[in-house]
Amino acid sequence: MKAKHQRLVLGLLALGAVAGAAGLALSALEDQAAFFYAPGDVAGKPVPTDKAVRLGGMVAANSIVRQPDGVSIAFVVTDGKANVPVAFRGVAPDLFKEGSGVVAEGKFNPDGSFTADNLLAKHDERYMPPQVAGKMHKTETLDK
Amino acid sequence: MIAEAGLAALWLAAAFALVQLMVAWGAAKHGANPNVGTLMTALRRIALVQGLLALLSFALLIALFVRSDMSVELVAANSHSLKPLIYKVSGAWGNHEGSMLLWVTVLAVAGAGVAAFERRLAAGTLAATLGAQAAIGLGFYAFLAFASNPFVRLNPAAPDGQGLNPLLQDPGLAFHPPTLYLGYVGLSVAFSFAVGALVMRDVGPAFAKAMRPWVLGAWIFLTIGITAGSYWAYYELGWGGWWFWDPVENASLMPWLAATALLHSVTVLATRDGLRAWTLMLALVAFAMSMLGTFLVRSGILVSVHAFAVDPTRGTFILALLGIYIGGALALFGARVGTVTQGSTFQLVSREGALVLNNLLLTVILGVVFIGTLYPLAAQAAGVQLSIGAPFFNKALVPVALALVVATAAGPLLRWRRDNWNALAKRALVPTAAAGLAFALLFALARGAHFTSVVAIALSVGLAAASVAPVARRNLRRTPLHVWGMVIAHLGVATSIAGMAADSAFKVERLAAIQVGQNVTVGPFRVTLAEIRPQIGPNWSALEARLQVRRGESKMFELLPQQRFFSTPPTTTNEAAITTLLDGQLYTILGQGDDQGRWQIRLWWKPFVTFIWLGGGLIALGGLLALIGRVRRERRDAETEAYS
Numbered sequence: 001m002k003a004k005h006q007r008l009v010l011g012l013l014a015l016g017a018v019a020g021a022a023g024l025a026l027s028a029l030e031d032q033a034a035f036f037y038a039p040g041d042v043a044g045k046p047v048p049t050d051k052a053v054r055l056g057g058m059v060a061a062n063s064i065v066r067q068p069d070g071v072s073i074a075f076v077v078t079d080g081k082a083n084v085p086v087a088f089r090g091v092a093p094d095l096f097k098e099g100s101g102v103v104a105e106g107k108f109n110p111d112g113s114f115t116a117d118n119l120l121a122k123h124d125e126r127y128m129p130p131q132v133a134g135k136m137h138k139t140e141t142l143d144k
Numbered sequence: 145m146i147a148e149a150g151l152a153a154l155w156l157a158a159a160f161a162l163v164q165l166m167v168a169w170g171a172a173k174h175g176a177n178p179n180v181g182t183l184m185t186a187l188r189r190i191a192l193v194q195g196l197l198a199l200l201s202f203a204l205l206i207a208l209f210v211r212s213d214m215s216v217e218l219v220a221a222n223s224h225s226l227k228p229l230i231y232k233v234s235g236a237w238g239n240h241e242g243s244m245l246l247w248v249t250v251l252a253v254a255g256a257g258v259a260a261f262e263r264r265l266a267a268g269t270l271a272a273t274l275g276a277q278a279a280i281g282l283g284f285y286a287f288l289a290f291a292s293n294p295f296v297r298l299n300p301a302a303p304d305g306q307g308l309n310p311l312l313q314d315p316g317l318a319f320h321p322p323t324l325y326l327g328y329v330g331l332s333v334a335f336s337f338a339v340g341a342l343v344m345r346d347v348g349p350a351f352a353k354a355m356r357p358w359v360l361g362a363w364i365f366l367t368i369g370i371t372a373g374s375y376w377a378y379y380e381l382g383w384g385g386w387w388f389w390d391p392v393e394n395a396s397l398m399p400w401l402a403a404t405a406l407l408h409s410v411t412v413l414a415t416r417d418g419l420r421a422w423t424l425m426l427a428l429v430a431f432a433m434s435m436l437g438t439f440l441v442r443s444g445i446l447v448s449v450h451a452f453a454v455d456p457t458r459g460t461f462i463l464a465l466l467g468i469y470i471g472g473a474l475a476l477f478g479a480r481v482g483t484v485t486q487g488s489t490f491q492l493v494s495r496e497g498a499l500v501l502n503n504l505l506l507t508v509i510l511g512v513v514f515i516g517t518l519y520p521l522a523a524q525a526a527g528v529q530l531s532i533g534a535p536f537f538n539k540a541l542v543p544v545a546l547a548l549v550v551a552t553a554a555g556p557l558l559r560w561r562r563d564n565w566n567a568l569a570k571r572a573l574v575p576t577a578a579a580g581l582a583f584a585l586l587f588a589l590a591r592g593a594h595f596t597s598v599v600a601i602a603l604s605v606g607l608a609a610a611s612v613a614p615v616a617r618r619n620l621r622r623t624p625l626h627v628w629g630m631v632i633a634h635l636g637v638a639t640s641i642a643g644m645a646a647d648s649a650f651k652v653e654r655l656a657a658i659q660v661g662q663n664v665t666v667g668p669f670r671v672t673l674a675e676i677r678p679q680i681g682p683n684w685s686a687l688e689a690r691l692q693v694r695r696g697e698s699k700m701f702e703l704l705p706q707q708r709f710f711s712t713p714p715t716t717t718n719e720a721a722i723t724t725l726l727d728g729q730l731y732t733i734l735g736q737g738d739d740q741g742r743w744q745i746r747l748w749w750k751p752f753v754t755f756i757w758l759g760g761g762l763i764a765l766g767g768l769l770a771l772i773g774r775v776r777r778e779r780r781d782a783e784t785e786a787y788s
């Protein structure tokens with residue numbers, strides 16, 4: 001192969017790789033476009049029940065109910081516009097309490113309730129996307 | 145006085161960087177002049193002094209932390225007089241200003257290292273390289289002096305400090321940032337070499353050989369930093385996971401991916417004189433990723449465990465530096481790439497071809513991580529709020545990563561310059577058979593396991609078999625050290641991937657609320673809650689569970705997970721208790737108690753999860769062996785040249 005041709009082939013391959021990366025990323029992004037929900041976003045609308053999403057808002061006052069098994073809780077997430085009942089089985093983070101912000105990771109059920117398999121509390125040691133913190137900030141001001 | 149002396153040393157270092165830039169300019173311009181030797185000697189000395197002054201400034205900052213000088217704002221905000229000594233020292237870089245001073249110190253010391261040890265490059269190229277290094281330094285000195293001065297006094301002095309974030313009070317994390325910074329800054333040297341070579345139109349094997357040890361060194365530190373960071377998140381955050389796709393984690397992964405590609409392409413350039421333009425491009429991209437990492441972590445644009453500084457002016461400042469350096473370097477690249485002549489060529493089926501494939505796959509992974517990390521920020525700027533998590537990265541990256549495993553296995557089996565498919569097929573017979581056998585065994589024995597995990601484990605077995613091929617049937621003692629390095633690093637990749645796949649396929653989780661005296665089972669273990677008791681530490685108090693664990697009929701052992709309460713600043717943390725066995729780890733967490741006297745206990749049995757970090761350690765070890773081997777061989781070559 002001539003040097004010039006080889007350069008061309010390698011250049012095309014590199015271009016293909018970049019296009020491939022963008023393609024992969026975009027196809028995966030399509031699923032993620034609606035990944036984060038606030039209760040107000042889903043009120044009165046059909047909810048996706050087939051994929052893992054995040055639900056963010058405040059834990060409604062007096063809504064946490066411990067289940068008899070000792071490891072499950074039920075509570076309500078609110079953003080001032082709508083409420084979503086959430087069921088969670090696991091160790092809740094230390095900062096999880098009524099009146100504070102929470103992000104639940106899990107799936108919606110057909111009846112509009114939410115089953116969480118992970119909870120992120122505000123200022124939890126775990127990472128929280130800034131836009132989530134932003135949404136919580138908004139809901140906090142709505143409450144006041 | 146110490147704080148003022150530190151600030152003075154910092155300013156002096158900046159002044160020397162400015163002089164270094166100007167002298168380098170002159171030396172590069174008159175590279176052909178026989179009298180340039182004097183100028184070069186001066187340039188080397190200036191770079192050395194600049195490094196020493198920066199080091200002095202950083203040492204003085206550490207002294208302030210060790211003495212708990214609360215009249216310095218930074219110490220008062222990030223330290224406490226009762227802290228153990230090691231955390232007083234690490235407190236010096238466990239904050240924004242201190243870590244930026246560490247950054248610039250490592251940068252200046254690395255420049256001094258180039259000045260002291262680099263004998264291979266033409267005078268003009270070396271001058272241009274030191275000039276580029278000084279120019280990068282100047283930007284960061286300006287950043288420190290104008291936007292984040294670590295030596296600001298507090299008047300009146302605070303009675304005592306506010307303490308360090310308890311999550312950072314961990315020996316692993318105390319040394320995590322310096323490790324990553326050594327990696328980042330090592331890539332800055334590679335960048336400077338590339339700029340020097342572009343300025344002087346001197347791209348060839350000599351430049352690649354000069355750059356390679358720095359790339360290797362940076363890559364080793366990045367590997368260690370990422371591995372240690374992953375293990376820290378695993379045992380300290382108590383969530384049982386080892387990678388969260390946190391933008392801050394990605395900020396260290398992106399330079400690593402670029403450095404890995406660069407490491408392989410620079411080898412092609414150094415030994416075969418191929419991939420000239422591509423190697424230059426990667427050197428620019430790798431440092432761009434380091435700068436981007438610094439920007440993401442230190443600008444306050446992210447809210448994350450590692451990103452404490454929230455100050456938009458600083459973000460703008462780093463972004464401006466990023467724009468100037470990377471934009472300038474890309475412009476230089478665009479202007480000069482036409483003059484970079486074609487190196488030697490090769491067939492597509494060859495070692496070079498496999499390395500190109502490896503580079504392309506790494507580039508794809510880098511591209512996906514880049515998009516996944518920055519897209520939410522861009523979308524937010526456009527007013528759209530969205531969140532990208534693990535599902536995105538797993539979906540996009542797992543297939544590419546598995547293809548990369550195959551390419552990694554194939555590379556060392558191929559000959560340089562030209563080879564053919566038949567020969568490759570013959571040499572790949574044993575690895576392919578090993579992978580096939582592993583797949584069949586797993587498929588038959590572990591029926592419930594996820595298919596992707598089974599494929600990943602089988603491929604890693606094949607990669608392990610292919611990795612040892614270069615030393616099989618060879619005189620082991622006469623095999624060069626850098627070949628051993630490659631073998632061990634590739635074995636490390638196989639080990640890590642097997643660990644990741646085994647953890648996701650075979651982990652068992654158990655969550656229960658039990659009273660003292662009751663027990664639960666997880667995997668092969670029976671765990672009894674023997675006691676809940678209080679514990680007191682130097683600056684925390686805790687509730688501790690005494691768990692008695694028995695596996696089958698074997699001897700009983702105890703695990704002591706805690707819930708810790710810190711008073712300055714008030715925080716609760718979960719201290720997991722983990723036991724490491726030959727075939728995996730048992731991970732235990734103590735949750736909350738309820739009014740019936742029950743305690744939440746969370747247990748994970750994670751078979752072979754330790755392989756993830758063991759593999760990381762092997763990769764770093766392989767890099768170290770390659771570095772020692774390369775440096776020794778080049779020193780020997782230089783001596784032979786001198787005598788001949």
